[in-house]
Amino acid sequence: MADVRINTKRKKGRISKYIYGQFAEHLGRCIYEGLYVGEDSPIPNTNGMRNDVISALKELDIPVLRWPGGCFADDYHWRDGIGPKEDRPYMVNTNWGKVVENNHFGTHEFFELCRQLGCEAYVNANVGSGTVREMRDWVEYMTFDGDSQLVNERRANGDDEPFRLSFLGIGNENWGCGGNMRPEYYADQYRQFATFIRSSQDIYKIGCGANAEDTEWTEKVMKIAGKFMDGISWHNYTFEDGWENRGKSDDFDSEGWYNNIYDTERMRKRLIDHIAVMDSIDKEGKVDLIVDEWGNWYDVLPGTNPGFLYQQNTMRDAVTGMLILHIFHNANRRVKMANIAQMVNVLQSMVLTEGERMTVTPTYHLFRMMKAHQDGELLDAAYDEMRYDTKYGTVPKLSISASEKNGAVTVTIANTRLDCDEELEIELDREFAAVSAEVLTADNMCDVNTFDEPDKVSPKSLAAELAGNTVKVTIPKMSIAAITLK
Ligand code: AHR
Numbered sequence: 001m002a003d004v005r006i007n008t009k010r011k012k013g014r015i016s017k018y019i020y021g022q023f024a025e026h027l028g029r030c031i032y033e034g035l036y037v038g039e040d041s042p043i044p045n046t047n048g049m050r051n052d053v054i055s056a057l058k059e060l061d062i063p064v065l066r067w068p069g070g071c072f073a074d075d076y077h078w079r080d081g082i083g084p085k086e087d088r089p090y091m092v093n094t095n096w097g098k099v100v101e102n103n104h105f106g107t108h109e110f111f112e113l114c115r116q117l118g119c120e121a122y123v124n125a126n127v128g129s130g131t132v133r134e135m136r137d138w139v140e141y142m143t144f145d146g147d148s149q150l151v152n153e154r155r156a157n158g159d160d161e162p163f164r165l166s167f168l169g170i171g172n173e174n175w176g177c178g179g180n181m182r183p184e185y186y187a188d189q190y191r192q193f194a195t196f197i198r199s200s201q202d203i204y205k206i207g208c209g210a211n212a213e214d215t216e217w218t219e220k221v222m223k224i225a226g227k228f229m230d231g232i233s234w235h236n237y238t239f240e241d242g243w244e245n246r247g248k249s250d251d252f253d254s255e256g257w258y259n260n261i262y263d264t265e266r267m268r269k270r271l272i273d274h275i276a277v278m279d280s281i282d283k284e285g286k287v288d289l290i291v292d293e294w295g296n297w298y299d300v301l302p303g304t305n306p307g308f309l310y311q312q313n314t315m316r317d318a319v320t321g322m323l324i325l326h327i328f329h330n331a332n333r334r335v336k337m338a339n340i341a342q343m344v345n346v347l348q349s350m351v352l353t354e355g356e357r358m359t360v361t362p363t364y365h366l367f368r369m370m371k372a373h374q375d376g377e378l379l380d381a382a383y384d385e386m387r388y389d390t391k392y393g394t395v396p397k398l399s400i401s402a403s404e405k406n407g408a409v410t411v412t413i414a415n416t417r418l419d420c421d422e423e424l425e426i427e428l429d430r431e432f433a434a435v436s437a438e439v440l441t442a443d444n445m446c447d448v449n450t451f452d453e454p455d456k457v458s459p460k461s462l463a464a465e466l467a468g469n470t471v472k473v474t475i476p477k478m479s480i481a482a483i484t485l486k
Helices: 051-058 071-075 107-117 132-143 149-156 183-195 215-228 254-281 315-330 362-373
Strands: 004-014 021-023 064-067 120-125 165-170 204-211 231-238 288-296 335-341 351-354 357-360 377-383 387-389 394-396 398-405 408-415 422-428 435-440 464-467 470-475 479-485
Touching: 004 398, 004 408, 021 288, 051 107, 051 351, 051 357, 064 107, 064 165, 064 335, 107 120, 107 132, 120 132, 132 149, 132 165, 132 183, 165 183, 183 204, 183 215, 204 215, 204 288, 215 231, 215 254, 231 254, 231 335, 254 288, 254 315, 254 394, 288 315, 315 335, 315 362, 315 398, 315 408, 315 479, 362 398, 362 408, 362 435, 362 479, 408 422, 435 464, 435 470, 470 479
Parallel strands: 004 422, 021 064, 021 335, 064 120, 120 165, 165 204, 204 231, 231 288, 288 335
Antiparallel strands: 004 377, 351 357, 377 398, 387 394, 398 408, 408 479, 422 470, 435 479, 464 470
8 A cells, every 4th residue: 555645637726836936125135135236246246136146046946026025115115226326315224124225226126136037026015105106106117118207217227128017016014014004994005006006017916915813804805905906915924932932043952843843734724714714705716815925934143133034044944844835735726826035145045145155045945846846736645644743733744745747747745753754655646757856854953054064955866766656765854855757
């Protein structure tokens, strides 16, 4: 009897590629230094974007990038970020570290970044301290062709052709940093702002959704404004032991490991609750759920600016990341986009930099190992999760997800246990000619990649034995694996 049975004839919905989206905010060293160093920097760059970071990120096939925030979005005035750099006003980044924001990275630079990454653009507009006119002018500036003063200003600033704006968010966390609004008030604001997004481009509109377990926000906003939206957002961060005890990113014990694994279970339950609320209001399933901020949030690394949210990244992040991405796969009926926070140097990032040096993180390897799932058809995969108890409740030992695209099947597997490997026999309903597999694990759970040792946690090939329709493989403790069958 096989441990895992995958039925390629039983398709369970398409995994939207946008679930593998990223988020870059004007926060700490994400944009400045992490992505953008300016044309005059000694760090090798192309139009200001650092070459080493971009070339690493291109390996991830990033589908979409959200910008400029986050909380920063509701304090951002787009006109500050256009025109000659020396003339751009500078301001205090009041949300993040009270540092000076010189606005050298603005609209044109963002679309240049998307061009270099080969991804689509998701811009978050300012509702909290902005105006309807400001947003409507920004949309005209970005997306219109033809003759208008704003369009000609864009041309004078170097971009003749309109930018392609795929997604527009209307406010961010307007229940908190985006204005401390009540859901009824925000919903009315949303209706007003959305009315003035009149573009020749088909722009997908995203309303500001709830935080964590706040289904009341989802319910009220959906009821009042849902019919004017394409998607509603949801933010859910995961912690070692709640917001008050977020834990250290690179120094934790087995309890910290398992508590954090358990928080992904909380997230799964909350997601189900939000989807149930949406189902009760939007019975035809017209509005998508956009999880445009998620990831592990720990204390900042000692000695770093508390407002910069700079943390390290271990196998705990790779394993919990895979659990969460599998949760999104299974919720593909509603979840059409997700954006991990954040791409570089902030929270659960792909890349860390220090001056001219950089390293990729275990979470980077996770995203690269899972990229074949993008736009794949989710397959029925039956297996025993082998649940076990943690301090808070039970969690699965194994999480497995399989998808098919262009005749190839991808199977990703996380082993959440710190103490035991798992031998698996995977049976499929048809034969395959070739198998390849890779695994990411570490000698110790707190191992990290550093600038001196950038490959300490890096993928290796994994022995997988294929016989017709069966694959035998051992998934090590504390690991993630990806298997490809052709
Ligand atoms: O990602 C960091 C911050 O977390 C974002 O700016 C905000 O939206 C959220 O609270």
